[in-house]
Amino acid sequence: MRPFTYERAASVDALRARGGDAARDGMKTSRAFVAGGTTLFDLMKLDVMQPDAVIDINPLANDLGRIEVGGNGLRLGALVRMSEAADDPRINRDFPVLAQSLTLAASPQLRNMASLGGNVLQRTRCHYFRDTSWANCNKRNPGSGCAALEGMNRIHAVLGASDNCIATYPGDFAQALIALDAVVEVQGRSGKRTLAFEKLHRVPADTPRIETVLEPGDLITAFLIPTIPAARRSAYLKIRDRESYEFALASAAVALDIANGQVRDARIALGGVATKPWRAREAEKALIGKKLDEDAARRAGEIAFQGAAPRAHNAFKVALGRETVARALMHAAQMEI
């Protein structure tokens, strides 16, 4: 690990002048915020991330570490730990997809450490990104190419990829957030702003290095999740190489509002298969007004992967992803709420 200076944040206000730009500029950055450190220190040991300064935001927990439930929705502070939100009875009852996406992620130790704000910004598990002996990675070295295109790409994305990068977005919680139309609150150098969480992450296109719309110095402070009728009938299904403590090969966050046997609202977000948290809107539309039986669920799965572009080793993700969507929808439809 390269040397860096360490300081504790005194207040959100004080941070505005100091900034932390790891989220936007990737690896060769001067400053990085740290909460749990489960991504940052891992990648610093691998020499993938090289901040000169690490700013510890944990002293801000009194302000950013709260779970608040109000009439119109749920507010999750960015410093809430994954395990706190996963075990919260109100979240389990009213927003099960959020709790499940967190419980099925990482390990109990990592969930005790990792903050929700850091979780949504975790970096891809692409082997070529994490292993610096591979020179050609457009995320680490812009313009160097992508070793995964012709390499071992079993874990890589079939949706949202470009010829510059096919790295999969690795998280779970983000899929639940976009399915529920969550909003993210950001404190930047010019003040506080909010944006739809779905707008936070970018597809790689020509600039895989830039993964989000965050600017240098921006700090995620909270997530706002509106109470919608579909939230209680929601679920997260995660398919992986082993039953626990593993990243998704395919996952689906779904939420349904069903009345009189007909779907009034449907939400489908895909994980493990795309370069960013992926909302399958066309598949959702196909369910509206329909009875959610196995045929309808399977058709939604097919529509969700219509634009898939598999590579040499990840074509199985198309079939696996379709089945994952169908199974998640059938499970949600049968939930007793």
Next chain:
Amino acid sequence: MLDDADDKPCALSRRGFLGGASAAGAALPLVAEAATKPRTGRSVAAPDARAPAQVTLRVNGTDHPLSLDTRTTLLDALREKVGLTGSKKGCDHGQCGACTVHVDGKRVLSCLTLAVMVADKPVTTIEGLARPDGRLHPMQQAFIDRDAFQCGYCTPGQIMSAIACINEGHAKTHSDIREYMSGNLCRCAAYPNIVAAVKQARDVKEG
């Protein structure tokens, strides 16, 4: 609607969003002030990244004042500086659980924790479990009784994790124990006996 929010500020204000929540008015005072307070223009001399940090670690009830490179993980500080080698370095990347310790009573991975970040917080390691008279913690005894290890390298992490697993309320069923112990890998695959040990210690604690 959020769908067409683009980069425009979202229509949901925090106060309106939370509606009648009584806590809403009191939260995030620093953020609210941040929008109005002018920035202080004070410049700070560039700090030296190689200067050691003065840190006091509180391990198993004893304070250890240390001078540490900021890069030092809690695991390395425990093993190399404090002299407690019970916590093991397996992968050093948060993938195996061998380095599991308790900080503020919660199980965490000491290999992905900087020592400077836990200064003055209570840290408990495997060495802090037995009583001063040598009597083992019920979980340690259960691992012996149930033959829950072969080579023993993962065992300190397994035991620290297992104690937390019960304290969290995640050891009520067989499948819960398997799920909530999944962050601790055992290359000897002593898993069935580890689950049996967790059950034994759980029942001792409850009984």
